[in-house]
Amino acid sequence: MSKPDASPPPSPPEEPSLAVQLFGTETPWFAQGLRFQCTQCGNCCTGEPGYVWVNRQELEQIAEYLGEPLEEVQRYYTRKVGIRRSLIEFPDGDCVFFDSQTRRCTIYPVRPRQCRTWPFWVSNLRRREDWERTCQQCPGCGQGELVPLEEIVQQAAKIRV
Ligand code: SF4
Numbered sequence: 001m002s003k004p005d006a007s008p009p010p011s012p013p014e015e016p017s018l019a020v021q022l023f024g025t026e027t028p029w030f031a032q033g034l035r036f037q038c039t040q041c042g043n044c045c046t047g048e049p050g051y052v053w054v055n056r057q058e059l060e061q062i063a064e065y066l067g068e069p070l071e072e073v074q075r076y077y078t079r080k081v082g083i084r085r086s087l088i089e090f091p092d093g094d095c096v097f098f099d100s101q102t103r104r105c106t107i108y109p110v111r112p113r114q115c116r117t118w119p120f121w122v123s124n125l126r127r128r129e130d131w132e133r134t135c136q137q138c139p140g141c142g143q144g145e146l147v148p149l150e151e152i153v154q155q156a157a158k159i160r161v
């Protein structure tokens, strides 16, 4: 009788790291980290029309924070874009939750992931030129504390923008 095979089953192939999944390499051009410190200028909540994506969970948190029913938050503050939803903007391009008097976000504690992870979006990080373009829009980029690669990659992985 042959002995049972005592060798352990082959382990499943390891998943590529987040850096590899997002940027195709363990050492993207910003491997030494990037500087960022928000100056609270409000530029990223205003200006050119765009999209601030929100999912159901984020809308629920916003509704709870505002003390308004989810359906009303959805109806009055968002619009459908394909199968997704975005916050709406005022005609001047300001986000619907931007207070132009104080230049602050009125839902700051529950702002969507897209806002929380700015400026570390894949679209801002693919090439050095993308980051340089971002620095022109956001005075906090390239300033202040050095944010390490691991943190940047974790932020970028939270939402694909
Ligand atoms: S544009 Fe940059 S510096 Fe200005 S509020 Fe947004 S993140 Fe902060």
Ligand code: SF4
Residues within 6 Å of the ligand: 044, 045, 052, 087, 095, 096, 097, 098, 099, 104, 105, 106, 107, 108, 111, 112, 115
């Ligand atoms: S939700 Fe708040 S942080 Fe996000 S774009 Fe609107 S005002 Fe800015």
